[in-house]
Amino acid sequence: MEKVLTKDVQADHSALDIKRYELAGGYQGVRKALKMAPNDVVEVVKQSGLRGRGGAGFPTGLKWSFVPRGANAPHPKYLCCNADEMEPGTFKDRLLMEETPHQLIEGMICAAYAIEADVAYIFLRGEYFLSAERLRKALAEAYEHNYLGKNILGSGYNLEMHLHLSGGRYMCGEETGLLNALEGKRANPRTKPPFPQISGLFGKPTIVQNVETLCNVHHIIKNGPDWFKGLSKSEDGGTKLYGASGKVKRPGVWELPMGTTIREILEEHAGGMKEGLKFRGLLPGGASTDFLVEEHLDLKMDFTEVQKAGSRMGTGTMIVMDDRTCPVGFVKNLEHFFAQESCGWCTPCWSGLSWAENMLQSIEGGQGQESDLDRLAFICRMAAPGNTFCALAPGAVEPLQSALNYFREDFERHIHEKRCPWR
Amino acid sequence: MLSAEERREIEAEFEHYPDKRALTIDAMKIVQKHRGWVSDEALKDISELLGVSVSELDSVATFYNLIFRKPVGRHVIMVCDSISCWTMGYDRVRDHLMNRLGVKMGETTPDGRFTLLPIVCLGTCDHAPAMLVDEDLHRDLDPEKIDSILEQYK
Numbered sequence: 001m002e003k004v005l006t007k008d009v010q011a012d013h014s015a016l017d018i019k020r021y022e023l024a025g026g027y028q029g030v031r032k033a034l035k036m037a038p039n040d041v042v043e044v045v046k047q048s049g050l051r052g053r054g055g056a057g058f059p060t061g062l063k064w065s066f067v068p069r070g071a072n073a074p075h076p077k078y079l080c081c082n083a084d085e086m087e088p089g090t091f092k093d094r095l096l097m098e099e100t101p102h103q104l105i106e107g108m109i110c111a112a113y114a115i116e117a118d119v120a121y122i123f124l125r126g127e128y129f130l131s132a133e134r135l136r137k138a139l140a141e142a143y144e145h146n147y148l149g150k151n152i153l154g155s156g157y158n159l160e161m162h163l164h165l166s167g168g169r170y171m172c173g174e175e176t177g178l179l180n181a182l183e184g185k186r187a188n189p190r191t192k193p194p195f196p197q198i199s200g201l202f203g204k205p206t207i208v209q210n211v212e213t214l215c216n217v218h219h220i221i222k223n224g225p226d227w228f229k230g231l232s233k234s235e236d237g238g239t240k241l242y243g244a245s246g247k248v249k250r251p252g253v254w255e256l257p258m259g260t261t262i263r264e265i266l267e268e269h270a271g272g273m274k275e276g277l278k279f280r281g282l283l284p285g286g287a288s289t290d291f292l293v294e295e296h297l298d299l300k301m302d303f304t305e306v307q308k309a310g311s312r313m314g315t316g317t318m319i320v321m322d323d324r325t326c327p328v329g330f331v332k333n334l335e336h337f338f339a340q341e342s343c344g345w346c347t348p349c350w351s352g353l354s355w356a357e358n359m360l361q362s363i364e365g366g367q368g369q370e371s372d373l374d375r376l377a378f379i380c381r382m383a384a385p386g387n388t389f390c391a392l393a394p395g396a397v398e399p400l401q402s403a404l405n406y407f408r409e410d411f412e413r414h415i416h417e418k419r420c421p422w423r
Numbered sequence: 424m425l426s427a428e429e430r431r432e433i434e435a436e437f438e439h440y441p442d443k444r445a446l447t448i449d450a451m452k453i454v455q456k457h458r459g460w461v462s463d464e465a466l467k468d469i470s471e472l473l474g475v476s477v478s479e480l481d482s483v484a485t486f487y488n489l490i491f492r493k494p495v496g497r498h499v500i501m502v503c504d505s506i507s508c509w510t511m512g513y514d515r516v517r518d519h520l521m522n523r524l525g526v527k528m529g530e531t532t533p534d535g536r537f538t539l540l541p542i543v544c545l546g547t548c549d550h551a552p553a554m555l556v557d558e559d560l561h562r563d564l565d566p567e568k569i570d571s572i573l574e575q576y577k
Contacts, residue, residue: 076441088505088544126452126489127501127545129558162439167448167487170543184447184475186486202441245507245548252549287506287544317548319506333509337543343486 002231004239005215006255009099015134018141021102027147029218033110034155036221038069041114045217047225049237054082054173054210055285055314056391057236057303060217066197067115067205076118078206079111080182081214083124083131084166084173087286088337089319092241092253093211097124097131100215101138105161107214109147110221112159115207120161123178126168135163170341174390175208176200177343188345189390212241234259234302242301243317244270247277247325253317259300265318266297278323281406285314287334288395290402291321311402326422327407328414331400332360338396348383349393355379356400363411366418373411377404425468429454433472444475447483451490460491488542495538496531498576501555504541507548512565516552517541519566523573537576 008016008024016024033041046061068074081104085093097104104122112120124132139161142148150158169187171177176190179201200206216238220228229237236258242265243253249271256265262284266272273279281291284301290311292299299305306313321330339353356379359372380401383393404411413421425433433450437443450469451461458465461484470477484490491499502520504513517528520539524532531538547553550562561572 085546086544089507089548090544091546091548094546125546127542127555130560160439164449165452166489167452167483168489169487181448182445183442184445184449184473184483186483202445243549245551246510251551283506319510319548321510325510330506330510333504333506337505341543 001257002239003255004219004231005096005100005103005212005241008103009095013099015099015101015138018102018138018145026102027106027145029222030106030109030113030147031153033113033218033221034153034157038114038116041110041221044225045114045220048220048228049225049235050213050216050220050228051236051303052210053212053216053240053315055087055288055312057313060209060213063197063209064111064115064207066195067207068198069116073116074204077116077204078201079108079115079117079120080178080201080206080208081108081120081122081211082173082175082178082208083122083128083211084178085125085128085211086170086173087288087315088334089245089283090243090286090315090317091245092243092315092317094128094131095241095253096211096215097128098134101131101134102142103215103218104135104211105138105142105147107217108161109142109152109159110217111207111209111214112161113157114217115205117207118158118160120159121182121201122161122163123172123182124163124165126166132163132165139163169343170337171343171390171392174392177390178208179206186343188343189392191389232258232302234300235304236302240301240316242269244320245317246282246320247274247322248272248320249274259302259305261297262292262299262301262318263297265301266320270320273320273322280321280323280325280327282321283314283319283399284311285316285318287319287337288391288398289314290398291406293406311398324422326364326420327403327410328360328364329420329422331403332357332364334399335360335396338392342392342396346389346393348379348388349396352379352383353393353396356397363414364420366414366420368411368415370412370415372415373404373408376400380404425454425465425472426457429457430472433469443473446473447475447480448487448490451480451484455491459497460494494531496535498536498557499538499540499555501540501542501545503543503545503547503551503553505544507544508552511551513552515566516554516564516569519569520554523570537573 050060051057171187177187181187196206240258335357339357344350380397385394553562
């Protein structure tokens, strides 16, 4: 199968410098894009069917088409790369930034050109020190070779690109929270509308895209939408970085055709469960996705199919739960994360999630009551989309509501036996 | 007083943003890089430099995990407590660190050598459990490995 995003990954995990990157075909996408009209770049990406790899799967070209373009558009316009990889269980963007930093920069230049952006920011997790070091070096090289700065390669297009290291908070990964953080504020979400494409960073038109999404852009420009669609085994085009963590034989991350089945990822690439352990369930794409169980293993991992099963592909990096791990403890760990990372802006989130965490704590400790399960289900309904300001709380209750469904007897055993059966 | 170097580093970021108030987080992180933490006095100095009120700065400082408003040890250990690390043995790692260092989460050793803190997913889940010591990522942890890692930080 054709590797696209990881084709330049080296055995020693070093990153290609700009000379070697160019020799491997790098920056050809930028050269081609700069000869096209910005609108045509948007069109090509639209036709490719590229969908956002940060978790929501929004069509990328469509998002770009909302940005005001042409002579009367407000400036400066911004492109922000969401490199705040902080969804528990997600470890794919780190690989792209550490091992292919020029690929990200190239994708960003093409995306920025398409929306006629003047300034681009890479909003990087503060804990990603190696990514920061390699991106800084790559940015300096890109400026030296005039892929960034004024009059890029004589095209008349100007683009500044800066690296921002986050102060650290899950909310920064939320599109509008990220913009507030970049403006030096608390990363609370903003009211939509206006959408960032119209009024985003510093009140100007702004596009926010995930690292993996941006890394695809110049490949699409170089090779065309049909090539991109042909990489995939499903309706959603391209390849995907899939991953698996937990007690599998070979945890890792792999670039595979979009639409590879969960079973293939789990059994062939991750090598199945460790010796002596049985599979119980998995979160397909990070902590904020609903559990899938045995019956779902033959599903294709893509946006459409996983959604039909009541979950989301999310980031595509699955967290696997084995039979020796307590499902209540597992979900308590997740809800602890979400309760802690809630920004405190709206009640279902700050109140509901800490309430859920407390109840899970008492159930795990053998002090739970039967009625707690109804109260947990109530919190899941209260935190549903439409009742909250942003997607944090709805995401937070996805693993909880599905655990109550698939592992209900395990919750009940804790309550009846007044202890954790796994301890 | 901000040192000349701190001021220079902060001011070097001015040209990256259309409004210097956007630099609250960067400025606090620069000060913290030099002093280990951000004191009340430092907040006041940053406030004057950026034109942001002290209370607003503090509201930003306390929002973010990586800005310390209290003194920390010479080395800061941040142990991932998120789901993949939890599944792979976070409890064992945490307990070992607490025993070895004789402190609880959130505390600093009496000799000022280490501060022990939890952190959310470090994005290295295929090598869980993991922790950061200062800027170094340590992965696939077990008690023996932790002991030899701690030796590297004096």
